[in-house]
Amino acid sequence: MITLSCPLRMSMKMPSSFCHSQFCTSSSNLAGRILAPIMVQALDFSNNFFLGTPIIRNPNYNFHQNEIWVLRRNRQARGMVGGRVTTTANEGIQTDSTTLTSLISVDPPRGTRDFPPEDMRLRSWLFQHFREVSRLFAFEEIDFPVLESEELFVRKAGEEITQQLYNFEDKGGRRVALRPELTPSLARLVLQKGKSLSLPLKWFAIGQCWRYERMTRGRRREHYQWNMDIIGISGVEAEAELLSAIVTFFTRLGITASDVGIKISNRKVLQAVLARYSIPDESFAAVCVIVDKIEKLPRSEIENELAALQVPSDAIDGILQALTLKSLDDLEDLLGAESGAVAELKQLFALADGYGFSDWLNFDASVVRGLAYYTGTVFEAFDRERKLRAICGGGRYDQLLSTYGGADTPACGFGFGDAVIIELLKERKLMPELGHVVDDVVLALEDHLKAPAAMVAAHLRNAGRVVDLVLETKRLKWVFKHTERLHAKRLVLLGATEWNRGTLRVKDLITREESDVTLDDLLT
Ligand code: HAM
Numbered sequence: 001m002i003t004l005s006c007p008l009r010m011s012m013k014m015p016s017s018f019c020h021s022q023f024c025t026s027s028s029n030l031a032g033r034i035l036a037p038i039m040v041q042a043l044d045f046s047n048n049f050f051l052g053t054p055i056i057r058n059p060n061y062n063f064h065q066n067e068i069w070v071l072r073r074n075r076q077a078r079g080m081v082g083g084r085v086t087t088t089a090n091e092g093i094q095t096d097s098t099t100l101t102s103l104i105s106v107d108p109p110r111g112t113r114d115f116p117p118e119d120m121r122l123r124s125w126l127f128q129h130f131r132e133v134s135r136l137f138a139f140e141e142i143d144f145p146v147l148e149s150e151e152l153f154v155r156k157a158g159e160e161i162t163q164q165l166y167n168f169e170d171k172g173g174r175r176v177a178l179r180p181e182l183t184p185s186l187a188r189l190v191l192q193k194g195k196s197l198s199l200p201l202k203w204f205a206i207g208q209c210w211r212y213e214r215m216t217r218g219r220r221r222e223h224y225q226w227n228m229d230i231i232g233i234s235g236v237e238a239e240a241e242l243l244s245a246i247v248t249f250f251t252r253l254g255i256t257a258s259d260v261g262i263k264i265s266n267r268k269v270l271q272a273v274l275a276r277y278s279i280p281d282e283s284f285a286a287v288c289v290i291v292d293k294i295e296k297l298p299r300s301e302i303e304n305e306l307a308a309l310q311v312p313s314d315a316i317d318g319i320l321q322a323l324t325l326k327s328l329d330d331l332e333d334l335l336g337a338e339s340g341a342v343a344e345l346k347q348l349f350a351l352a353d354g355y356g357f358s359d360w361l362n363f364d365a366s367v368v369r370g371l372a373y374y375t376g377t378v379f380e381a382f383d384r385e386r387k388l389r390a391i392c393g394g395g396r397y398d399q400l401l402s403t404y405g406g407a408d409t410p411a412c413g414f415g416f417g418d419a420v421i422i423e424l425l426k427e428r429k430l431m432p433e434l435g436h437v438v439d440d441v442v443l444a445l446e447d448h449l450k451a452p453a454a455m456v457a458a459h460l461r462n463a464g465r466v467v468d469l470v471l472e473t474k475r476l477k478w479v480f481k482h483t484e485r486l487h488a489k490r491l492v493l494l495g496a497t498e499w500n501r502g503t504l505r506v507k508d509l510i511t512r513e514e515s516d517v518t519l520d521d522l523l524t
Contacts, residue, residue, distance in 0.1 A: 111221025144185035150175035157372035178210035199232025218420035229413030240351035268341035277315035285372035392416035
């Protein structure tokens with residue numbers, strides 16, 4: 001049952017049929033469109049009463065006297081004020097002097113998140129590590145618009161990501177999309193800057209991406225991605241540097257090689273297998289996109305999809321067989337020592353030895369990645385307990401720029417989401433404790449001391465201290481509770497007697513000691 005409530009003091013011109021009992025039993029009087037039976041009740045704002053029943057106020061909401069609130073019965077039963085509005089309900093009610101306002105759903109759109117302070121602290125902490133690791137590797141930060149032209153993301157290989165686009169026509173009739181990833185925007189920027197750029201580029205970005213995805217643990221419809229990309233280096237030294245950055249990041253967070261592994265392969269493995277069966281190059285990206293689903297779909301479905309691409313059955317067997325390889329020696333047996341894929345993988349593992357992170361790496365030919373543009377090395381980090389989706393992924397994409405009309409340019413990089421890593425930190429009990437940091441709470445004990453209190457706060461802030469200036473006139477009891485809530489280190493009180501003497505009363509909230517000091521003393 002839906003309950004419609006309205007302020008007692010609001011003057012409402014109701015249809016003649018409007019009476020409490022009728023509304024209890026029928027909704028058709030409102031707009032003729034509501035199917036559920038509804039009941040109109042009066043909400044007394046001053047007393048927080050719901051027809052005599054006390055309600056618990058949702059602290060996020062202030063009631064206004066000119067609002068109609070439509071509440072779900074079940075929400076009300078839980079003592080909450082809130083819920084979805086059936087706007088048709090409002091349409092049927094006219095008021096003399098006020099406009100009716102709907103209470104919208106208080107939840108963010110499905111698959112998206114709010115970031116209240118405690119979540120924002122965590123996000124900032126994570127991003128700070130992303131930024132700090134990028135800085136240690138001498139990468140420069142870049143950014144692009146969240147909204148891009150749809151054409152930037154339109155690729156024909158059948159990738160999931162292109163089917164998950166948040167795309168629409170803007171008011172100017174242009175097809176646009178919320179970016180599902182950052183790499184196409186990076187390619188666009190490199191093309192736009194053209195010859196003014198001196199290669200190699202080492203760039204990083206942290207940005208929100210949108211994918212209309214089926215939601216699972218760590219997968220959302222919006223997520224933030226940290227990307228590091230190197231443009232202009234064709235050797236696997238670039239991949240090694242990127243992998244080293246990823247491992248550095250994990251290590252800073254307390255994650256070890258026994259928690260996380262990085263599976264590595266090279267798309268040249270598949271290229272070599274396809275060449276054996278004379279499968280045309282044009283099918284390469286589509287084959288990669290299909291075989292990337294090997295762990296998600298039954299083998300028969302993969303075979304059917306490959307067959308639909310005109311891949312002969314012996315080639316299908318050859319491809320699927322190659323994907324089972326887990327050792328470089330076996331790969332060498334299959335492709336020969338002169339194979340480009342084998343040489344690159346061996347060199348990459350040798351570099352990883354040099355950096356000291358080879359214990360994080362596993363060769364695994366089944367890693368192909370679901371994005372069409374990769375041409376060489378591909379990798380994905382995963383939790384060794386296999387409870388979570390990929391933590392990050394990347395690879396080499398030497399031909400992406402040419403698909404946008406530019407010249408082929410060597411490039412590789414990775415994307416690292418903000419959601420799976422948090423799940424992993426929770427699993428490993430490595431979540432940081434991040435409090436709201438306040439150094440000083442400053443309070444004027446009398447109204448005429450508010451300007452001096454503002455001056456004291458300004459001086460403390462100029463000295464780099466985090467200061468919460470109490471803006472209202474509050475009693476000491478409240479202020480002590482407030483300092484506890486903020487975990488403040490000091491309370492600075494301006495009382496008339498002390499201020500007239502040129503001093504302030506300071507309470508050290510850690511040692512509990514109190515003293516009268518001058519402003520100069522306070523700043524030193
Ligand atoms: P991707 O594998 O599609 O690659 O995404 C990279 C990472 O972003 C994933 O490993 C995961 O951490 C995160 N991620 C992706 N989708 C979601 C989602 N729906 N919810 C939460 N997290 C998600 C790329 O996007 C490539 N552009 C990466 C790249 C950069 N390659 C070269 N440079």
